[in-house]
Amino acid sequence: xxDLISCxxxxxxxxxxxxxxxxxxxxxxxxxxxxxxxxENLSSDTYKGxxxxxxxxxxxxxxxxxxxxxxxxxPFTENYKDNFIVNYPNKLSNKPFLQLxxxxxxxxxxxxxxxxxxxxxxxxxxNEAKFTMENTLKxxxxxxxxxxxxxxxxxxxxxxxxxxxxxFIENSDCALLIFVTKDTLLDVKKCLSEGMSLTIxxxxxxxxxxxxxxxxxxxxxxxxxxxxFTSHFDYLGENLLGDIYSGALDGASxxxxxxxxxxxxxxxxPPIQDIAFVSFNAEEFGLLGSKDFxxxxxxxxxNSTVINFSTIGGEKKSQINIIGGxxxxxxxQLIKDFSTILTEEGIDFTVGxxxxxDHSSFISKGIDAITLADSRSDTYHTPYDRAExxxxxxxxxxxxxxxxxxxKTAYKDNIFLKHDDIILLFSIVIIxxxxxxxxxxxxxx
Numbered sequence: 001x002x003d004l005i006s007c008x009x010x011x012x013x014x015x016x017x018x019x020x021x022x023x024x025x026x027x028x029x030x031x032x033x034x035x036x037x038x039x040e041n042l043s044s045d046t047y048k049g050x051x052x053x054x055x056x057x058x059x060x061x062x063x064x065x066x067x068x069x070x071x072x073x074x075p076f077t078e079n080y081k082d083n084f085i086v087n088y089p090n091k092l093s094n095k096p097f098l099q100l101x102x103x104x105x106x107x108x109x110x111x112x113x114x115x116x117x118x119x120x121x122x123x124x125x126x127n128e129a130k131f132t133m134e135n136t137l138k139x140x141x142x143x144x145x146x147x148x149x150x151x152x153x154x155x156x157x158x159x160x161x162x163x164x165x166x167x168f169i170e171n172s173d174c175a176l177l178i179f180v181t182k183d184t185l186l187d188v189k190k191c192l193s194e195g196m197s198l199t200i201x202x203x204x205x206x207x208x209x210x211x212x213x214x215x216x217x218x219x220x221x222x223x224x225x226x227x228x229f230t231s232h233f234d235y236l237g238e239n240l241l242g243d244i245y246s247g248a249l250d251g252a253s254x255x256x257x258x259x260x261x262x263x264x265x266x267x268x269x270p271p272i273q274d275i276a277f278v279s280f281n282a283e284e285f286g287l288l289g290s291k292d293f294x295x296x297x298x299x300x301x302x303n304s305t306v307i308n309f310s311t312i313g314g315e316k317k318s319q320i321n322i323i324g325g326x327x328x329x330x331x332x333q334l335i336k337d338f339s340t341i342l343t344e345e346g347i348d349f350t351v352g353x354x355x356x357x358d359h360s361s362f363i364s365k366g367i368d369a370i371t372l373a374d375s376r377s378d379t380y381h382t383p384y385d386r387a388e389x390x391x392x393x394x395x396x397x398x399x400x401x402x403x404x405x406x407x408k409t410a411y412k413d414n415i416f417l418k419h420d421d422i423i424l425l426f427s428i429v430i431i432x433x434x435x436x437x438x439x440x441x442x443x444x445x
Contacts, residue, residue, distance in 0.1 A: 030264040030399050032392050038256030039313070040387045042233065043248035050247065051237030052282045053088030053209045060233050061212045064259070064279055068216040071263050076215035076276050077297065083210050084292040086282050087170050089124050092203035096240055098178070099199045100191045108196060109187065114241055116184045118160035121168050121236065124204040125150045125175035131198045144189060146198075151175025153200065157185050163382040165236050165245060167284040176202060203240065211281045213289045218265055220273040220410070226304040227410055228276040229262075229402075230290065230358055231255040232283030236381065243383040249374075250385055254309030255279045257395065261402070271410035276304075280358055290361035298365060305334060305409075306369035308359045312398050313390040314374025320349040320398070323371040325363035328353050334368050341404045347397060350375075372398065 047056040098111040138145035142157040158179040231254030235247030280289030342349040362369035379385040
């Protein structure tokens with residue numbers, strides 16, 4: 001009887017040893033260096049800022065698709081790629097100009113691009129126009145609003161040397177926004193009042209094309225509810241001066257994070273529910289990719305939980321921001337879940353509410369969603385958002401938080417995942433004691 005009990009204990013201990021050995025140091029399999037390499041790749045000058053609609057953006061689509069296929073992730077629907085139509089700003093070969101002309105149509109002054117004026121990226125429903133005083137809608141201290149049949153053109157006092165670039169929002173009331181110096185604005189107002197005309201040309205045109213979201217999943221044991229991790233991979237392209245908006249923190253970091261997360265989770269036992277990974281296109285065009293994804297897949301994602309990653313790997317002192325929808329509160333369960341984890345981990349965080357990230361596309365349809373993002377830095381929406389500014393420790397911090405959440409949800413406190421090191425040690429000790437007692441009884445000592 002004692003031998004039978006010893007054998008049972010030995011078999012259980014050996015099984016525990018085997019399983020815990022498989023899981024031992026599993027967290028090291030989430031490789032921060034791989035995340036960094038993805039960030040460097042996605043934000044490299046090769047892809048010229050990943051502007052939606054460009055061939056470089058299409059190359060990123062292929063990059064993500066090949067990664068999902070390489071690690072044998074299942075497509076979320078029929079294919080990894082899912083297309084939709086967008087209008088995008090296409091850069092032309094012409095040069096920009098801003099000129100004042102007198103009543104004889106002679107050039108009075110030509111302003112210098114990048115010094116006296118520069119376009120913002122909001123819209124290009126108007127890219128060439130001629131104005132007189134009669135076109136004036138508003139003449140304010142720091143702006144001049146001019147009318148055209150296609151919308152309002154605004155000259156706004158702002159340093160043209162500022163590298164900040166807005167997102168492209170086709171449905172904006174502003175048809176064209178031009179940053180000008182204070183002296184330029186004063187000169188334009190004065191000359192228009194004297195009967196002169198103003199001619200503007202900005203070499204962008206709006207074109208239509210087809211682009212793709214990318215999505216995959218790990219199949220779970222139950223299909224009732226899904227956890228969906230999301231990001232966006234598009235960014236702002238390059239300006240007319242040739243400055244590339246790399247978007248290492250904004251966009252590339254979140255996409256790199258979910259790529260490595262998908263590989264890490266694929267190597268673990270099946271989760272309780274499906275875990276999906278979705279990277280959106282056209283986020284910088286007004287969250288168009290996530291809106292299209294939600295509309296097409298509402299019937300299979302309505303009971304899902306969505307965690308969106310925007311800027312992961314911010315500067316050392318950055319906090320983690322939990323961002324809910326503008327009508328959410330801190331009492332929302334998903335926000336409370338992450339707040340609790342962050343508090344237990346001793347991590348500084350803030351809770352905010354706005355609809356400027358992809359989580360809002362889900363919330364608007366009643367789906368539980370948040371965005372996790374490190375605090376924005378001065379490089380936001382500038383060419384200085386480069387891979388060398390990414391803080392690796394904050395990528396690891398984000399993973400630790402997400403992993404604690406997954407343990408409580410997708411893996412329901414799996415004891416081998418939570419305590420692999422303790423179980424490994426305990427199994428070795430039990431095996432040693434059991435064998436020692438067995439050998440001693442049988443006269444091996």
